[in-house]
Amino acid sequence: xSVVVVGSIAFDSVKTPFGQxxxxxxxxxxxxxxxxxxxxDVKLVGVVGEDFPQNHLDVLRARGIDIAGVTxxxxxxxxxxxxxxxxxxxxxxxxxxLNVFSDFKPNLPVHYRDAxxxxxxxxxxxxxxxxLDQIKSPRLVALDTMNFWIEGKNAALKKAIxxxxxxxxxxxxxxQLASESNVVKAARAIQKLGPKTIIVKRGEYxxxxxxxxxxxxxxxxxxxxxxxPTGAGDTFAGGxxxxxxxxxxxxxxDLKEAMTLGSVMASFTIEDFSFKRLEVLQHxxxxxxxxxxxxxxxxxxxxxxxxxxxx
Amino acid sequence: xSVVVVGSIAFDSVKTPFGQxxxxxxxxxxxxxxxxxxxxDVKLVGVVGEDFPQNHLDVLRARGIDIAGVTxxxxxxxxxxxxxxxxxxxxxxxxxxLNVFSDFKPNLPVHYRDAxxxxxxxxxxxxxxxxLDQIKSPRLVALDTMNFWIEGKNAALKKAIxxxxxxxxxxxxxxQLASESNVVKAARAIQKLGPKTIIVKRGEYxxxxxxxxxxxxxxxxxxxxxxxPTGAGDTFAGGxxxxxxxxxxxxxxDLKEAMTLGSVMASFTIEDFSFKRLEVLQHxxxxxxxxxxxxxxxxxxxxxxxxxxxx
Numbered sequence: 067x068s069v070v071v072v073g074s075i076a077f078d079s080v081k082t083p084f085g086q087x088x089x090x091x092x093x094x095x096x097x098x099x100x101x102x103x104x105x106x107d108v109k110l111v112g113v114v115g116e117d118f119p120q121n122h123l124d125v126l127r128a129r130g131i132d133i134a135g136v137t138x139x140x141x142x143x144x145x146x147x148x149x150x151x152x153x154x155x156x157x158x159x160x161x162x163x164l165n166v167f168s169d170f171k172p173n174l175p176v177h178y179r180d181a182x183x184x185x186x187x188x189x190x191x192x193x194x195x196x197x198l199d200q201i202k203s204p205r206l207v208a209l210d211t212m213n214f215w216i217e218g219k220n221a222a223l224k225k226a227i228x229x230x231x232x233x234x235x236x237x238x239x240x241x242q243l244a245s246e247s248n249v250v251k252a253a254r255a256i257q258k259l260g261p262k263t264i265i266v267k268r269g270e271y272x273x274x275x276x277x278x279x280x281x282x283x284x285x286x287x288x289x290x291x292x293x294x295p296t297g298a299g300d301t302f303a304g305g306x307x308x309x310x311x312x313x314x315x316x317x318x319x320d321l322k323e324a325m326t327l328g329s330v331m332a333s334f335t336i337e338d339f340s341f342k343r344l345e346v347l348q349h350x351x352x353x354x355x356x357x358x359x360x361x362x363x364x365x366x367x368x369x370x371x372x373x374x375x376x377x
Numbered sequence: 378x379s380v381v382v383v384g385s386i387a388f389d390s391v392k393t394p395f396g397q398x399x400x401x402x403x404x405x406x407x408x409x410x411x412x413x414x415x416x417x418d419v420k421l422v423g424v425v426g427e428d429f430p431q432n433h434l435d436v437l438r439a440r441g442i443d444i445a446g447v448t449x450x451x452x453x454x455x456x457x458x459x460x461x462x463x464x465x466x467x468x469x470x471x472x473x474x475l476n477v478f479s480d481f482k483p484n485l486p487v488h489y490r491d492a493x494x495x496x497x498x499x500x501x502x503x504x505x506x507x508x509l510d511q512i513k514s515p516r517l518v519a520l521d522t523m524n525f526w527i528e529g530k531n532a533a534l535k536k537a538i539x540x541x542x543x544x545x546x547x548x549x550x551x552x553q554l555a556s557e558s559n560v561v562k563a564a565r566a567i568q569k570l571g572p573k574t575i576i577v578k579r580g581e582y583x584x585x586x587x588x589x590x591x592x593x594x595x596x597x598x599x600x601x602x603x604x605x606p607t608g609a610g611d612t613f614a615g616g617x618x619x620x621x622x623x624x625x626x627x628x629x630x631d632l633k634e635a636m637t638l639g640s641v642m643a644s645f646t647i648e649d650f651s652f653k654r655l656e657v658l659q660h661x662x663x664x665x666x667x668x669x670x671x672x673x674x675x676x677x678x679x680x681x682x683x684x685x686x687x688x
Binding site: 083104105152153247248249250251254268270271272274280281282283284285288289290291292319322323325326327349352353356357360361362363364365366367368369370371 | 394660
């Protein structure tokens with residue numbers, strides 16, 4: 067089993083009400099890889115600049131992440147600058163320097179092309195299509211996107227979405243993509259474009275999964291101290307797809323477990339800047355939070371109504 | 378078993394993106410009573426004006442609701458005018474005419490005073506205190522409030538909150554009440570003021586219950602067609618407390634069931650203006666939605682992590 071992920075590897079400069087950091091390691095594919103590596107083998111595709119630290123590549127390698135697909139190009143690494151208000155639900159992008167990412171053409175190493183699971187992180191949908199063309203016969207392909215591509219490359223995005231099994235998207239974005247304010251209806255509409263499974267990310271309110279007529283809700287793990295939500299969505303996807311890939315089966319109960327793992331993994335990312343918390347994370351902590359989340363959502367009894375004593 | 382509820386009985390004029398209505402029946406105590414009447418005996422306390430239709434009082438009576446505590450006063454019934462945007466999460470109040478409500482001094486009929494369960498709906502906390510003084514030895518007292526009282530009658534509100542077991546409040550309000558942006562921390566802070574149990578209402582995202590260190594999440598029931606959220610919170614409380622009163626026990630698993638019932642009952646209110654949907658609601662429909670909601674939240678397996686095959 068293995069997951070191929072393609073997406074950004076970046077430097078982030080982030081300001082939240084709780085602190086700020088300059089030029090720390092970030093990027094969707096980076097967060098995804100670290101999260102998924104707790105459960106399965108990960109093969110990373112991306113590009114970094116000459117300024118990218120070798121010791122971070124060593125950290126990835128030490129976690130068993132295959133970085134044969136990471137190329138180093140002349141110039142600077144992709145840089146994102148953003149900030150969050152108190153509710154931490156929405157990032158405000160202050161600046162995006164694509165740098166080496168602007169000429170990125172993903173070219174998968176031969177041993178990546180047999181991967182069972184593929185995550186097309188939030189990048190230009192034309193690059194997502196390029197990657198899809200290079201994968202032989204994946205069992206599960208998932209895609210993430212954002213408002214920027216919904217507005218700017220709608221046709222290419224819809225073409226990519228039509229070819230995937232699963233879409234990760236936040237609630238504002240799915241409303242925009244479907245031109246429909248009701249999220250349930252929006253999900254049904256997007257399912258008709260191709261992906262059988264839609265996961266709508268809802269920030270501090272967790273996430274909801276749609277598959278056919280079935281749904282599954284997971285709350286965000288309750289944290290008393292949140293620090294920086296950057297990468298939470300990609301960590302969610304990493305936990306989700308890493309878990310699913312490791313199980314090797316995709317029954318609805320497996321998807322439910324994956325939702326729990328996604329939410330739990332995201333909760334660790336939020337507790338500190340960059341990957342700091344993921345880097346010291348232990349398997350026991352993951353299991354503990356899964357247990358807490360299940361207890362906080364599972365109502366064991368079937369409801370049987372009785373008539374009131376008088377009416 | 379019975380629940381005493383005190384609060385507004387009103388006419389509402391509401392505009393939503395899906396339609397509008399003028400002078401329809403509303404009011405927190407009204408929504409609460411109708412919802413709770415599906416599960417237990419309800420004793421209603423409130424005031425109406427000379428313009429209040431007798432046939433609505435007949436509807437309440439037909440549902441077994443005791444209206445001995447509803448007085449008719451000279452003048453007009455309380456009137457609320459509000460509107461909602463597309464997300465339906467927050468009402469914008471355009472006009473509030475207190476009318477007969479401005480001189481309301483609740484005086485409970487003698488046979489109300491033995492009630493096991495009490496719901497102090499969102500009214501002036503000084504009136505909530507007045508009602509508390511008249512109840513002999515309730516097993517469970519719950520209170521709802523809003524930003525208007527948090528700002529305008531903070532001391533009286535805190536006095537009332539100190540005397541109740543359970544607080545219903547929305548997420549913006551608990552942040553305001555506790556002066557704390559983190560909802561988990563805010564709930565812990567408010568628990569210290571008195572109520573052991575806090576239910577934070579989160580609009581389209583459902584609700585979360587805090588009791589001691591334990592939590593329980595329920596999503597909003599997924600609806601493809603929402604119409605008018607007016608009364609959803611009070612319907613939630615009616616389903617919740619009506620169910621709990623009918624069970625006569627308050628273990629944590631009972632609270633979990635009550636959360637499900639609250640969410641399900643609220644979903645019916647949202648499907649139409651005023652009480653239209655509640656008036657035709659059948660017990661089978663309630664059970665059906667409880668089942669759907671449990672399936673959409675219950676992940677049956679315990680998560681056991683395996684190490685990745687190579688690392």
